[in-house]
Amino acid sequence: MTSHGARAPRVNGAIRVPGDKSISHRALMLAALAEGSSEIRGILRSADVRSTAAVLRALGVTIPDLDVDVDVVTVAGVGRGGLRASAESLDCGNSGTTARLMAGILAASHFTSTLIGDASLSRRPMRRVATPLRAMGATLEPSAEGGLPMTIHGRTLQGTTWHSETASAQVKSAILLAGLVADVPVEVHEPAATRDHTERMLRARGIDVRTEGNSISLVPGAALRAAATDVPGDPSSATFFSALAAMSDGGTLALEHVGINPTRTGAFDVLVRMGATLKFEAFADAGGEPVARLVVSPGLLGATIIEPHEVPSLIDELPMLACVAARAQGETRVTGAAELRVKESDRITAVVQNLRGVGVDAEELPDGFVVRGSDRPLAGRVVTHGDHRIAMAFGVLSAVSGGGIVVDDPDCAIVSFPGFWELLTHVTR
Numbered sequence: 001m002t003s004h005g006a007r008a009p010r011v012n013g014a015i016r017v018p019g020d021k022s023i024s025h026r027a028l029m030l031a032a033l034a035e036g037s038s039e040i041r042g043i044l045r046s047a048d049v050r051s052t053a054a055v056l057r058a059l060g061v062t063i064p065d066l067d068v069d070v071d072v073v074t075v076a077g078v079g080r081g082g083l084r085a086s087a088e089s090l091d092c093g094n095s096g097t098t099a100r101l102m103a104g105i106l107a108a109s110h111f112t113s114t115l116i117g118d119a120s121l122s123r124r125p126m127r128r129v130a131t132p133l134r135a136m137g138a139t140l141e142p143s144a145e146g147g148l149p150m151t152i153h154g155r156t157l158q159g160t161t162w163h164s165e166t167a168s169a170q171v172k173s174a175i176l177l178a179g180l181v182a183d184v185p186v187e188v189h190e191p192a193a194t195r196d197h198t199e200r201m202l203r204a205r206g207i208d209v210r211t212e213g214n215s216i217s218l219v220p221g222a223a224l225r226a227a228a229t230d231v232p233g234d235p236s237s238a239t240f241f242s243a244l245a246a247m248s249d250g251g252t253l254a255l256e257h258v259g260i261n262p263t264r265t266g267a268f269d270v271l272v273r274m275g276a277t278l279k280f281e282a283f284a285d286a287g288g289e290p291v292a293r294l295v296v297s298p299g300l301l302g303a304t305i306i307e308p309h310e311v312p313s314l315i316d317e318l319p320m321l322a323c324v325a326a327r328a329q330g331e332t333r334v335t336g337a338a339e340l341r342v343k344e345s346d347r348i349t350a351v352v353q354n355l356r357g358v359g360v361d362a363e364e365l366p367d368g369f370v371v372r373g374s375d376r377p378l379a380g381r382v383v384t385h386g387d388h389r390i391a392m393a394f395g396v397l398s399a400v401s402g403g404g405i406v407v408d409d410p411d412c413a414i415v416s417f418p419g420f421w422e423l424l425t426h427v428t429r
């Protein structure tokens with residue numbers, strides 16, 4: 001079944017989605033900590049990345065204004081010991097990556113800082129980084145609920161071997177960055193492999209980082225070199241437009257220069273499994289990250305089972321995949337995704353409540369959801385809870401299901417994807 005009955009648009013053309021959010025955060029942080037100056041090409045100019053830039057500026061790093069639309073942003077590194085205490089609290093906005101990765105850096109910086117964030121980020125769990133960083137010798141004081149504000153007293157740290165309970169690239173990266181700044185050995189064992197951008201980017205800058213299965217270790221002693229970053233298009237952002245093309249009434253959409261790091265591409269595999277056609281061409285390497293042109297066309301979509309082992313590779317894409325499932329024949333089931341409950345919103349409840357609100361048969365599971373697809377017209381008001389991925393997923397679903405879905409807070413897309421709505425209008429015109 002496709003959404004033909006409900007006036008899905010045709011798609012055509014070639015687009016470029018904005019730069020990868022995870023890589024953009026890391027490019028700024030590693031540029032700040034390096035000796036010398038680093039050029040970042042294609043950085044994502046979204047609210048989350050601006051939060052990282054603002055926090056680093058408050059710590060004494062000179063970072064150009066991201067509003068100035070130049071292709072290359074140049075950051076003068078201050079070196080691993082070069083950050084300076086900020087008189088103000090460090091505002092991470094809506095960005096979990098800013099808060100958790102900076103916690104690792106600040107735990108090893110010899111001064112006291114306080115991380116704050118917006119209402120959504122303040123509720124998100126910080127003990128998962130506070131506990132391992134305490135084991136390394138820093139003092140971290142999250143709020144009574146375990147979130148922000150979190151005060152960090154940086155110290156001389158010792159190395160650690162940490163067995164993480166959560167498959168989280170942010171936790172892994174916080175520990176690796178603490179090890180990097182303190183120049184001590186760290187070893188992280190993950191329950192499942194998560195995105196490995198930190199490891200790749202550290203290696204590209206001369207740091208000895210070793211991966212064996214789900215264990216990652218950083219060997220101290222090497223200088224952190226300044227390096228250029230060519231930020232690929234964000235596969236998470238590309239998923240919205242791949243899903244749109246998959247559900248469209250015909251045509252082909254090409255997405256240029258998309259990151260296809262295998263730790264990030266689970267959603268593309270799921271779209272293929274559901275019946276869409278995805279072709280990868282023009283393979284290239286962007287500073288240690290694989291990129292390709294992705295060409296997507298629609299298919300007869302059927303339901304799928306998303307298994308727990310796939311979840312880390314598509315965690316941020318589950319709201320969009322749930323909306324694709326709403327237009328696919330049969331029952332789609334996702335389990336092993338309890339982490340969705342502690343994202344920018346409780347994404348299990350937000351996805352299911354909003355699907356039901358627009359007329360889709362869906363139900364919550366403790367660690368996932370079930371969606372039963374149909375091709376009937378959908379309509380209703382979506383409550384985003386300020387969550388960018390809820391807004392964009394339902395924006396795409398609206399575009400393919402008759403346009404009757406209204407998103408209450410479309411502007412929150414700027415957290416990860418400035419220009420999303422304009423691009424959506426452009427490709428469905």
Ligand code: S3P
Pocket residue numbers: 021022023097167168169170171173195315316339
């Ligand atoms: C991210 C890791 C993931 C992801 C988030 C970005 C990163 O979070 O959901 O959007 O850049 O490391 P977790 O590490 O909490 O799984």
